[in-house]
Amino acid sequence: GENVEQHPSTLSVQEGDSAVIKCTYSDSASNYFPWYKQELGKRPQLIIDIRSNVGEKKDQRIAVTLNKTAKHFSLHITETQPEDSAVYFCAASTTGGSQGNLIFGKGTKLSVKP
Amino acid sequence: NAGVMQNPRHLVRRRGQEARLRCSPMKGHSHVYWYRQLPEEGLKFMVYLQKENIIDESGMPKERFSAEFPKEGPSILRIQQVVRGDSAAYFCASSRTEANYGYTFGSGTRLTVV
Numbered sequence: 001g002e003n004v005e006q007h008p009s010t011l012s013v014q015e016g017d018s019a020v021i022k023c024t025y026s027d028s029a030s031n032y033f034p035w036y037k038q039e040l041g042k043r044p045q046l047i048i049d050i051r052s053n054v055g056e057k058k059d060q061r062i063a064v065t066l067n068k069t070a071k072h073f074s075l076h077i078t079e080t081q082p083e084d085s086a087v088y089f090c091a092a093s094t095t096g097g098s099q100g101n102l103i104f105g106k107g108t109k110l111s112v113k114p
Numbered sequence: 115n116a117g118v119m120q121n122p123r124h125l126v127r128r129r130g131q132e133a134r135l136r137c138s139p140m141k142g143h144s145h146v147y148w149y150r151q152l153p154e155e156g157l158k159f160m161v162y163l164q165k166e167n168i169i170d171e172s173g174m175p176k177e178r179f180s181a182e183f184p185k186e187g188p189s190i191l192r193i194q195q196v197v198r199g200d201s202a203a204y205f206c207a208s209s210r211t212e213a214n215y216g217y218t219f220g221s222g223t224r225l226t227v228v
Contacts, residue, residue: 006156036219043205043219044157089156101147101159101170 002027004092006105014113019080021108023090024072030092033066033073034102038087047088048075080112116140118208118220119188126226127196135191135223139208146189147217148174148181151203163189196227 003026013019025033031052036044050057050064050073057064061080066073077084087109091102119138127133139146144165149157159173163183174181178196183189193200203224209217 043221046218101162101173102157103159104156106156 002030002092002094002103004090004103004105006090006108008108009106010109010111012111012113013080015080015082017080019077019084019110019112021075021088021090021110022072023074023092023105024070025092025103026071027092027094028068028071029094032093033064034091034093035064035075036089036091036104038089038107040086044089077110080110082112082114085110085112118143118206118218120204120206120220120223122223123221124224124226126228128228129197130195133193133196133200133225133227135193135204135206135225136188137191137206137208137220138188139206140210140218143208143210145169145209145217146183147207147209148189148191149205149207149219151205151222153202157205160191193225196225198227201225201227 004023006023011019034049035047037047038044048059048062048064050066052068055066061078063076087107089107090105093102118140121136125133146163148160150160151157161174161181162170165183166185178194180192203222205222206220207217
């Protein structure tokens with residue numbers, strides 16, 4: 001089955017700097033890759049996603065890149081702000097049939113220091 | 115749209131008791147997913163249900179755990195004879211079609227077994 005590895009487990013940056021979180025996946029059939037942000041004690045919230053027919057997607061300060069050949073994808077946050085501090089999870093999934101579940105990485109705790 | 119509703123938000127059970135967690139999907143959504151999150155860890159898929167059908171329960175322990183999504187009413191995750199290791203946050207998500215379109219999580223039920 002699918003396995004998702006996420007690095008780093010913790011990341012500390014200064015406000016205004018960029019943050020990059022990387023994930024690798026094992027199942028070449030995976031074709032949907034969402035990223036979730038989870039603040040302490042709250043629900044995971046989808047912040048951006050990418051499908052395998054696209055190499056890059058951007059939404060304001062957040063961007064995701066996908067390298068299907070290498071089976072890795074990354075989250076990029078530019079001009080970080082203290083409110084970006086949270087745990088970020090990547091996930092991977094295949095479409096169709098009963099493969100409706102997402103396989104999550106273990107998360108990256110991002111701390112943005114003012 | 116009230117979003118995915120889970121209750122209770124917090125549940126305390128003594129070892130050996132039963133825990134019932136409820137999830138009402140978003141309006142118009144007929145697919146429900148249950149995930150478990152242990153402290154400091156990512157989300158682990160448990161079960162995927164459609165109305166009156168279990169589609170994929172590959173992530174659910176074979177014993178003591180069961181799930182249902184009846185024709186009427188919320189989806190229920192039931193844990194019988196709880197043990198301390200069951201203490202976790204249980205998140206439900208719902209989607210309109212089969213997954214992989216950034217489904218939305220509820221606020222979770224935090225189960226504590228004492």
